[in-house]
Amino acid sequence: MIIPFLVIGIIIACTILISAYRMIFGPGTFNRIAAANVIGTKAIVLLIIVGYIIERPHFVDIALMYAVLSFVGTIIFAKYLERGELCSP
Amino acid sequence: MRGSGKAFSMLITFCVALMFWVLLSAWNIYLIGHYDLFRLIRGIIVALIVTITVHELFISEQAEKVFLKFQRWLRYITWEIWQIILAAIDVAARVLGLRPIDPRIIEFETTLRSDRALTTFADSITLTPGTITIYVEPETGKYTVHAISKEPADALTVDQTMQRKVGYVFMEEG
Amino acid sequence: MLTVDIVAIGLMAVGAFVMLTGMLNIMKFRDFYIGIAGITFIIGVILAVALGRRGIVDTLAVLFLAAGAFFIITGVIGLLKFPDFYTRLHATGKCDTVGQIFIVVGCMIYSGLSLISVKLFFVAAFYLLAYPSATHAIMKAAYATGLKPWKKGDPRM
Numbered sequence: 491m492i493i494p495f496l497v498i499g500i501i502i503a504c505t506i507l508i509s510a511y512r513m514i515f516g517p518g519t520f521n522r523i524a525a526a527n528v529i530g531t532k533a534i535v536l537l538i539i540v541g542y543i544i545e546r547p548h549f550v551d552i553a554l555m556y557a558v559l560s561f562v563g564t565i566i567f568a569k570y571l572e573r574g575e576l577c578s579p
Numbered sequence: 580m581r582g583s584g585k586a587f588s589m590l591i592t593f594c595v596a597l598m599f600w601v602l603l604s605a606w607n608i609y610l611i612g613h614y615d616l617f618r619l620i621r622g623i624i625v626a627l628i629v630t631i632t633v634h635e636l637f638i639s640e641q642a643e644k645v646f647l648k649f650q651r652w653l654r655y656i657t658w659e660i661w662q663i664i665l666a667a668i669d670v671a672a673r674v675l676g677l678r679p680i681d682p683r684i685i686e687f688e689t690t691l692r693s694d695r696a697l698t699t700f701a702d703s704i705t706l707t708p709g710t711i712t713i714y715v716e717p718e719t720g721k722y723t724v725h726a727i728s729k730e731p732a733d734a735l736t737v738d739q740t741m742q743r744k745v746g747y748v749f750m751e752e753g
Numbered sequence: 754m755l756t757v758d759i760v761a762i763g764l765m766a767v768g769a770f771v772m773l774t775g776m777l778n779i780m781k782f783r784d785f786y787i788g789i790a791g792i793t794f795i796i797g798v799i800l801a802v803a804l805g806r807r808g809i810v811d812t813l814a815v816l817f818l819a820a821g822a823f824f825i826i827t828g829v830i831g832l833l834k835f836p837d838f839y840t841r842l843h844a845t846g847k848c849d850t851v852g853q854i855f856i857v858v859g860c861m862i863y864s865g866l867s868l869i870s871v872k873l874f875f876v877a878a879f880y881l882l883a884y885p886s887a888t889h890a891i892m893k894a895a896y897a898t899g900l901k902p903w904k905k906g907d908p909r910m
Binding site: 602603657658661663664666667670671673674675680681682683684701702705706709711712713714723725727 | 787788791823824827828830831834835837839840842843844846847848850851852868871872875881882885886888889892893896902903904905
């Protein structure tokens with residue numbers, strides 16, 4: 491039962507490509523950040539699916555780490571754009 | 580905080596942290612067939628450090644109310660998961676053009692005051708039908724919300740089902 | 754073992770029927786009965802997974818993966834189609850979260866009762882906590898910097 495995981499992996503990769511359109515051409519900074527957030531969270535699921543395809547499901551550990559990193563990156567970027575600095579005086 | 584409350588919160592935090600360590604590091608049961616003692620001792624040391632650092636943030640209530648709130652929170656979260664699936668179907672219908680979109684920004688006030696209740700309600704608003712929290716004022720409990728259409732906005736300002744449920748969970752209904 | 758199969762499929766069918774009718778508002782069910790139906794469905798899934806019935810388990814996993822793929826594709830269409838930044842966040846914030854959680858739950862059902870399932874459960878819980886917070890942070894930043902929301906009748910932004 492590898493074929494369903496292959497199909498889902500290809501679908502997620504295609505959606506990542508389509509989101510990259512919004513990240514490259516999207517008008518304004520915020521559209522780009524939203525698209526980057528979408529790509530970051532889809533990459534987590536793609537890691538899990540790839541782990542199932544090559545029959546090594548311990549990729550889940552890497553996915554957990556990447557989830558935390560992607561979330562912190564998005565929050566820091568949003569806060570920086572909102573205030574223009576990272577620490578409030 | 581009184582002494583017994585502090586010991587209780589430290590105990591609960593320590594148990595949760597140690598359980599998390601065991602669950603995340605137990606993969607080598609499959610490789611060597613047992614869970615070695617040295618790994619467990621490392622886990623206990625790390626869990627102690629985590630407990631001393633964060634126990635005031637993790638549980639800051641009186642001991643008798645925590646279990647009741649947890650029980651009510653579990654019942655709320657099942658209702659919430661059902662609402663999330665409904666919300667996704669609603670937004671999918673709007674994306675595919677089956678329902679119209681008519682975005683607007685609304686403001687309303689609630690009776691919630693504590694940090695935990697405000698955060699839970701803001702996350703619930705973002706996950707359920709067609710509304711996203713923009714701004715929260717903790718002193719007055721005032722929410723600024725972007726709604727994608729008229730019916731989701733009315734569900735928050737007129738019906739107020741979710742507000743009453745969150746207020747019931749955290750015992751802060753007005 | 755045939756009776757176990759029939760019991761598991763029956764429990765899942767009853768739960769799914771009540772949840773679908775409640776979802777489509779065909780009959781007026783209260784939240785209480787829908788909760789009971791969800792618990793019935795989950796008991797059926799756990800019965801099939803715990804007894805190792807590969808046929809039922811694989812079919813269920815594929816169904817969950819397909820539902821997740823539908824929501825993810827819808828979310829990306831919304832990201833391209835909607836007229837401005839705020840409405841685009843509506844599409845990604847809800848459809849994507851639910852689609853990815855469906856895919857993770859499909860992987861959990863496929864793995865059965867093991868440590869991988871526990872880690873996948875952590876991933877799903879992290880999604881439910883983190884994705885709304887990230888959406889809220891981006892939206893608050895955009896609103897604070899003065900990006901105007903789209904009203905009905907305006908041109909696309």
